[in-house]
Amino acid sequence: MHELEEEELEKEPDGLQAQSMQSLGSRLAGTFQEYKDARKETENEWLKDLRQYQGIYEPEVLARLDAASGSRSKVFVGLTRTKVMAAYSRIIDLLFQHGDVFFSVAPTPVPQIDPLKAMQMRQMAMDQIMMASGQDPMANQDLVAARMEELEEEFLELEKEIAKNAAESMTTDIEDQLIETNAEMKLKESMLEACIFGSGAVKAGTVRIDRKQSYSKMLDPQTGQQGFGISVVETVAPDVESVSIFDLYPDPYCTTLDDCDGLFRRHVLTRRQMRDLADLPQFDSDMVKYLLKIHRNGNHTEEDHETTRRRIAGINENSESNRFVVMEYWGTVDGYDLEEHGIELEEGSDLSDDYSACVWICDGKVLKVMLNPITGYKIPYHIFPYERAPHQFWGTGVPRMMRDSQGTMNTATRIWLDNMALSSGPMVEVNTDLLAAGEDPTDIHPWRVFLREGGDGSMPAVRWYQPVANANGLNQIVEIFRRFADETTSLPSYTHGEQTQGLNKTATGMSMLMGAANIALKSTIKNIDDFLIEPMIEALFHFNMEFGTNEKSKGDLRIVARGSTALVQKEVQSQRLLQFLSIVGENAGGVVKQTELLREIAQSMDIDPDKIMKTEEQIALEQQQLQQAQMQQAAIASDPAAQGNAGMGTPVGIN
Numbered sequence: 001m002h003e004l005e006e007e008e009l010e011k012e013p014d015g016l017q018a019q020s021m022q023s024l025g026s027r028l029a030g031t032f033q034e035y036k037d038a039r040k041e042t043e044n045e046w047l048k049d050l051r052q053y054q055g056i057y058e059p060e061v062l063a064r065l066d067a068a069s070g071s072r073s074k075v076f077v078g079l080t081r082t083k084v085m086a087a088y089s090r091i092i093d094l095l096f097q098h099g100d101v102f103f104s105v106a107p108t109p110v111p112q113i114d115p116l117k118a119m120q121m122r123q124m125a126m127d128q129i130m131m132a133s134g135q136d137p138m139a140n141q142d143l144v145a146a147r148m149e150e151l152e153e154e155f156l157e158l159e160k161e162i163a164k165n166a167a168e169s170m171t172t173d174i175e176d177q178l179i180e181t182n183a184e185m186k187l188k189e190s191m192l193e194a195c196i197f198g199s200g201a202v203k204a205g206t207v208r209i210d211r212k213q214s215y216s217k218m219l220d221p222q223t224g225q226q227g228f229g230i231s232v233v234e235t236v237a238p239d240v241e242s243v244s245i246f247d248l249y250p251d252p253y254c255t256t257l258d259d260c261d262g263l264f265r266r267h268v269l270t271r272r273q274m275r276d277l278a279d280l281p282q283f284d285s286d287m288v289k290y291l292l293k294i295h296r297n298g299n300h301t302e303e304d305h306e307t308t309r310r311r312i313a314g315i316n317e318n319s320e321s322n323r324f325v326v327m328e329y330w331g332t333v334d335g336y337d338l339e340e341h342g343i344e345l346e347e348g349s350d351l352s353d354d355y356s357a358c359v360w361i362c363d364g365k366v367l368k369v370m371l372n373p374i375t376g377y378k379i380p381y382h383i384f385p386y387e388r389a390p391h392q393f394w395g396t397g398v399p400r401m402m403r404d405s406q407g408t409m410n411t412a413t414r415i416w417l418d419n420m421a422l423s424s425g426p427m428v429e430v431n432t433d434l435l436a437a438g439e440d441p442t443d444i445h446p447w448r449v450f451l452r453e454g455g456d457g458s459m460p461a462v463r464w465y466q467p468v469a470n471a472n473g474l475n476q477i478v479e480i481f482r483r484f485a486d487e488t489t490s491l492p493s494y495t496h497g498e499q500t501q502g503l504n505k506t507a508t509g510m511s512m513l514m515g516a517a518n519i520a521l522k523s524t525i526k527n528i529d530d531f532l533i534e535p536m537i538e539a540l541f542h543f544n545m546e547f548g549t550n551e552k553s554k555g556d557l558r559i560v561a562r563g564s565t566a567l568v569q570k571e572v573q574s575q576r577l578l579q580f581l582s583i584v585g586e587n588a589g590g591v592v593k594q595t596e597l598l599r600e601i602a603q604s605m606d607i608d609p610d611k612i613m614k615t616e617e618q619i620a621l622e623q624q625q626l627q628q629a630q631m632q633q634a635a636i637a638s639d640p641a642a643q644g645n646a647g648m649g650t651p652v653g654i655n
Contacts, residue, residue, distance in 0.1 A: 024337045025366040028329055028359060032264045038252030042394050046197045046246070047308050049399040052080045052406060053196050054312055073417040077409045079482065083491050084398045087386075088195045090521055091528070096184060103537045104560045105170045107163030159556075166555030173553050174540050177238055186242035191528070193245060194386045198397035201243040201383045202532060205374050205539025207547070208239035209280075238543040240536070243381065245394075246305055250383075251331070255393050262331020263379050268300055274324045283360070283368045291324070291362055298323045299363050326362045330372070330379045333357040341369040376542050377535070384531035386524055395527070398489050405485040409478050416474040423469040434461035490521065534559055577601045595619075 051058060055076040057065070065072050095102050178184070186202065194200030247266045254260035269277075274292060278285035291299075300323040310316065335351030345355070356372035374380055385395020399406070430441040436451035441462065452461040486492050538559045545554055577600055595613070602609040614622075 024333075024341075024359070024369075025361045025364045028327070028361050029364045031262070032249060032327055032329075035249040035252060035262075035264055039249055043246070043305050045400065047305060047312075048403070049197050049397055050309065050312055052399040052403065053084055055081065056312060057410075073414045073421075075410075075413055075417060077406070077413050077478075079409065079485060080399050080402060080406050083402060083485065083489050084192075084195045086491050087398055087489070087521070087524070088192050091191055091195070091524065092188060094521075094525065095187075095528075101171070101175065103171075103174070103533055105167045105174065105537075105541070105557050106560050107160065107167050108556045108558055163555045163557065166553055167557050169550065170541065170544060170553040170555075170557060173544055173548065173550055174537060177540055177544075178240065180237065181240040183240040186240055187532075189242040190384075190532075194384060194395070194397065196397050196399060197245055198386050198395035198400060199245050199383055200386075200532070201245050201248055201381055202536055203239070203241040203243050203381050204536040205377065205543050206239050206380050207373075207543075208237055209235070236547065238540050240540075245383070246309075248381065248383065250393060255391055257379050257381070257383060260331070260379060262329060263381060265328040265330075265381070267326040267328060268321075269324045269326055271298070271322065271324070274326070277326075277360075277367065282370050284366070287365055287367055291365060295324065295363070300325050324362060326360060326367070329359045329361065330381070331356070333359060333369070338369065338371070341366070343369060343371060374539065374542065377539060380539065382532050382535045382539075385527050388527060398491070401488045402485040405481040405488065408481045409485075412474050412477040412481070416471060416478070419467075419470050419474065423467040427465040427467060429463040429465065431455075431459065431461050434459065 048058065055078045057074070057076060062074070065074055190200035190202050192200075243265065249264040249266065250257070251261040251263065257263075271292065274288065277283050278288040297320050300321045302321070332354035334354055335345060335349060338345060338355060338357060339351060343357075345351075356378045358368070358370050358372060359366060360368040372378060383393075386398070387396045387401070389396050428441070428444065432441065434452045434455040435441065436453045439451055441450070450462050455461070482493070541557070541559055544550070548554070577597070581597065581601070595616075599609040599613060602612065
């Protein structure tokens with residue numbers, strides 16, 4: 001009886017899903033396998049990057065060291081981690097530690113006039129002609145056109161002002177959304193991945209449903225009394241999510257997301273998270289419940305990179321995860337598959353064409369199909385490189401840049417330690433045939449006397465050898481490749497606190513050097529602008545234009561990713577202003593506007609000049625008071641009587 005129940009449980013309900021949709025799920029599952037196999041080589045490089053960052057040798061290197069005779073050093077020089085954190089810290093400092101926002105929303109140079117306003121403008125021109133001349137405007141189209149040209153300039157100025165206000169409002173809305181989604185923390189997570197693995201990823205612009213509980217006064221229908229109760233308020237908002245690149249599988253033939261035919265994201269969900277999918281819009285709740293029934297312990301099978309990453313982290317659990325693997329696909333789907341799933345296409349659409357869609361599958365079963373709701377983007381994932389490699393999708397990170405340098409430093413350091421250990425004391429050769437009975441040649445200490453018996457006196461019973469120490473040569477190798485690491489990563493040692501010989505250690509000198517280091521990171525910062533900041537903010541912009549409720553934020557606007565690049569420029573500008581001030585020196589007051597110069601320097605250093613500098617009114621008032629005091633002193637000096645009175649002080653009893 002129990003076996004019969006199990007068979008009925010595992011049997012897919014009749015009519016649960018059309019055969020065509022099952023074939024769609026199978027096709028996408030096969031496509032995912034192709035994408036996964038193509039990413040295998042890149043995945044292995046990522047694992048090398050991770051081991052190098054963590055200071056762990058590759059398995060084949062450890063095996064070679066273990067196979068070597070004798071006790072060999074296995075020290076790992078942790079320079080890669082230092083370089084990665086130096087790059088990450090500089091990027092974070094440039095992006096988030098300044099008062100400026102890393103993006104801006106600006107109106108277009110020539111905003112478009114709303115069609116309704118254009119009609120109003122034409123009607124206004126016709127009315128004005130009728131009132132001024134009494135002529136029929138329909139019979140005088142030339143006069144109407146001339147008047148409309150005059151009115152157009154007025155309307156354009158009005159539209160510019162409206163667009164400016166809309167840009168300010170849109171900027172405020174996006175800033176609030178970034179705060180609500182905790183975007184700063186998520187961006188930092190992705191940027192650390194980019195520094196280590198060469199690429200980072202963020203998902204932005206998709207819809208999330210916020211469910212917030214709040215207490216409010218409610219009326220009890222039975223008693224008629226008021227009381228407090230819990231109410232759940234659902235709001236629709238854009239989402240920003242940090243995504244690990246290990247979970248993303250793009251089209252292997254693409255070099256950018258623009259020419260990417262499709263992209264998979266692999267989700268590993270708990271039973272609760274899997275169950276929650278049934279309550280989300282457009283998900284097939286029956287199919288979700290069916291998969292929960294037939295997979296009591298989940299269907300998760302650990303990938304090779306998951307196993308390796310757990311070992312690197314020191315986690316060696318072998319128990320079942322009881323989780324579900326769900327694939328999220330964004331890319332092209334033909335019209336026949338969409339129609340079979342009940343997706344309504346525009347009238348006259350060619351079903352043989354491909355359409356941008358989102359499909360969720362689990363165990364070859366389709367859980368969700370929908371047309372892409374996002375304007376301007378086929379794929380809502382934004383993958384950005386640390387350093388772009390020509391004709392490659394994935395970028396290059398700090399560990400890979402300095403892999404050879406790190407490996408050579410490790411080898412030289414191991415040899416140095418082994419050589420120092422070997423040369424720290426003498427090596428001994430003992431002829432036991434010549435030693436007296438009872439002598440222990442391993443008992444070596446100061447003033448030790450070895451007793452010998454017989455033998456040729458020219459043949460010593462104990463001979464001493466002192467191995468040669470090669471510390472100097474090995475140190476030079478380490479330093480050479482340390483400099484190579486500085487050059488290949490564009491992260492000089494002084495950026496992470498290294499005291500380098502010959503370094504200009506003055507405040508101005510260090511400031512100039514740090515400014516130069518920021519210029520070296522400019523390409524990375526530009527990649528963040530082009531591949532992350534601008535598309536992410538544009539996604540939020542499109543969301544607000546389509547689904548936002550604040551009509552004041554909508555207008556003819558454009559996104560400017562000015563933050564990161566502008567901040568680097570500001571660092572350089574600060575150094576140039578300080579250099580200019582030092583060149584002018586004491587003569588600054590006679591040739592430049594000191595107040596304006598100091599304000600510019602303060603702003604470039606992210607110091608609010610209004611908080612530390614006096615206003616022009618305060619300066620004028622103080623100068624006036626100083627002049628009055630000087631005049632009073634001069635008057636006292638020229639009047640002997642005033643001098644005598646001044647020396648007598650104020651009479652007692654007079655206030």
